[in-house]
Amino acid sequence: EAGVAQSPRYKIIEKRQSVAFWCNPISGHATLYWYQQILGQGPKLLIQFQNNGVVDDSQLPKDRFSAERLKGVDSTLKIQPAKLEDSAVYLCASTIARGGTYSYEQYFGPGTRLTVT
Amino acid sequence: AQSVTQLDSHVSVSEGTPVLLRCNYSSSYSPSLFWYVQHPNKGLQLLLKYTSAATLVKGINGFEAEFKKSETSFHLTKPSAHMSDAAEYFCVVSKNTGNQFYFGTGTSLTVIP
Structure with a gap:
């Protein structure tokens, strides 16, 4: 079974620029x-x-962050404009809910490391 | 409101000795509780979970945790530490409906040979 995929793995941008992550x-x-x-x-x-x-x-800081999952499968997280304090690893996770028994075990992707300079 | 407090930011043990990582939680609802491990440059992995079934929960790699409602605690233990256990550990609380996951600040475990 393939795991949670994320891209890019690393991103360096300047403050006030925009960036998008995919999961x-x-x-x-x-x-x-x-x-x-x-x-x-x-x-x-x-x-x-x-x-x-x-x-x-x-x-979610809605003044600068947005996310969508249009077809209920993959998702995009966007930051615009980026600030220095947005430097972080952005992790995506997914779960499958089992009816009647709440497992909610989250499977995590490798993350995207964002550096804002 | 929900929150998690991991009482130790760093724990150091000798190989072969017991491990205890402490976690207290606060929840307005009947909670689900989890422990995740994060090895350097690797993704988060679930160790074990409590979802209102047995209060003593066994996980992977010999870890276990006990849910104590009266003490609002969910401490993680292992009888004998192995070098490969060195990692960052996170305690997580959520509503029992799979919403609102809150992570603790993490405990870094060092295992001394």
Whole structure:
């Protein structure tokens, strides 16, 4: 079974530029998550999709961050314009919910390391 | 509101000795609790999970954790540390509906040969 795919793996941009990250979850996984992990901290959930609908985006800085999952499969996270404090690893994860038993084991991709200079 | 506190940012043990990584949680709901491990330059991997079934949960690589509601704790233990256990460990809480995952700040485990 192929894992969660993310690209690019590394990205360096200047502040005020735009950047986009792509995620392809495990086939059949309906739920997709984007996390931000700043160096030395635990991952912070930015947005959660169930199929192509947003379940939770309460911690997404909506003035500069946006995400979409148009066909309920792969997803794109965008930052525009980027700030220095956006330097972090952006992680994508997916889960499959089993009816009646909430497993919610998240499978994580390798992440995209963003450096904003 | 939900949150997780990992009580130690760094833990150092000798190879072959027990491991204890401490986690306290706060939740307004009946929580699900998880431990994830992150090895250097590798992705996060699930060690074990608690989802309102047995309070003593066994995971991979000999790890286990006990859910104690009265103490709001979910400490991770292993009887004998191995060099390959050196990594960053995260305690995670979520609602029992699979929403609102909150990670702790992590505990870095060092295993001394």
